[in-house]
Amino acid sequence: MAAKLGGQQISALLESLPGIASVLRSPVADAIVGTIRAGVGLGDFREGDANELVQFGVRRGLLGSEEGEQLLAEVKDACKRARAKKTKKKATATVKAKRVVRGKAKVKTPKATVARKTTAKKTKTTKSRAKKAKKKR
Numbered sequence: 001m002a003a004k005l006g007g008q009q010i011s012a013l014l015e016s017l018p019g020i021a022s023v024l025r026s027p028v029a030d031a032i033v034g035t036i037r038a039g040v041g042l043g044d045f046r047e048g049d050a051n052e053l054v055q056f057g058v059r060r061g062l063l064g065s066e067e068g069e070q071l072l073a074e075v076k077d078a079c080k081r082a083r084a085k086k087t088k089k090k091a092t093a094t095v096k097a098k099r100v101v102r103g104k105a106k107v108k109t110p111k112a113t114v115a116r117k118t119t120a121k122k123t124k125t126t127k128s129r130a131k132k133a134k135k136k137r
Contacts, residue, residue, distance in 0.1 A: 028056045050075045 031052035037043035054072055057063035063071070 027052050045079070047075060047079050
């Protein structure tokens with residue numbers, strides 16, 4: 001079994017082998033990078049990153065254990081709601097896509113138009129002209 005390395009051992013290893021830093025990257029560093037990318041929209045937010053950062057803060061005394069647990073519960077709840085919303089949105093998009101496909105399959109034929117005989121309504125001026133014409137006769 002592989003033994004876990006402590007902070008001093010990792011520091012000594014990183015100093016002695018310059019290229020090993022990229023191989024033995026800290027999970028906290030990965031969590032920081034992932035969280036920053038998610039914050040600016042370059043990636044998705046991961047619960048694991050939040051968990052790692054909260055554990056780091058509790059270990060270092062930056063956060064209390066109760067505060068850390070409460071924060072993780074809020075994060076878990078928010079992620080659950082986001083997943084449900086994303087799933088619902090995806091399902092709605094699928095239904096809409098199916099409707100579009102069905103709509104395109106049906107070819108609507110134009111209805112025949114009935115020719116109407118146009119009748120001109122007599123306006124006041126037309127009526128008055130007709131009356132004047134009768135009087136002149």
